[in-house]
Amino acid sequence: MNSGTLLSFLALDLLLVCVPGADWAYVIANGVRGRSVGRAVAGLVAGYALHTTLAVAGLAVLVANSTALLTALTVTGAGYLVWLGWSVLRRPAVPEADAQDTQAPSGGLFLRGATISGLNPKGLLLYLSVLPQFLVTRGAHPPVAVQTAVLGLLHMACCAAVYLTVGLLSRALLAARPRAARAVTRTSGAAMLGIGALLLAQHTL
Incomplete structure (x- = not known):
């Protein structure tokens, strides 16, 4: 595995991570509500x-x-995306309304974050369809398991950098703008609901 392969994977991975979805909605909601963005991203x-x-x-x-x-x-x-999207649409993050909700248990933030990314269809797509395309199985290269670990760690680093940035920016830019915060979170909720419903239709019809 050479540097060109790693850079190609990194570029594609960053593109995928920067596409808003369930992960984005989660960190934005926590940033707007004044919760610990770091714990949410760690999850x-x-x-x-x-x-x-x-x-x-x-x-x-x-x-x-x-x-x-x-x-x-x-x-x-x-199904989890549909549930999350509907939940966000019913109760969009609004700084003023959530002022008493900033002290959410750190374990709860972490666990929910892990559940969201663990069941995220975009994550499944990356690990099952995208990542294997960058593995080199011929010639003098590290074992496939080592290559997989390296690419997986790169993805985790990209997620940490992008989601921390999104969460902190949402806190700085939206925390004092309830209407904008409501609009952004509702848009994220609608996107999750739509993507989840489309995936369900494709795999159940």
């Missing part, structure tokens, strides 16, 4: 650490080769 990264561990263990290949298992995981993740 999200932990979910992708689990993906990386499973991929290194070879389970990602097993899932990719099992249509039934892949469909079940995708449907579960899509």
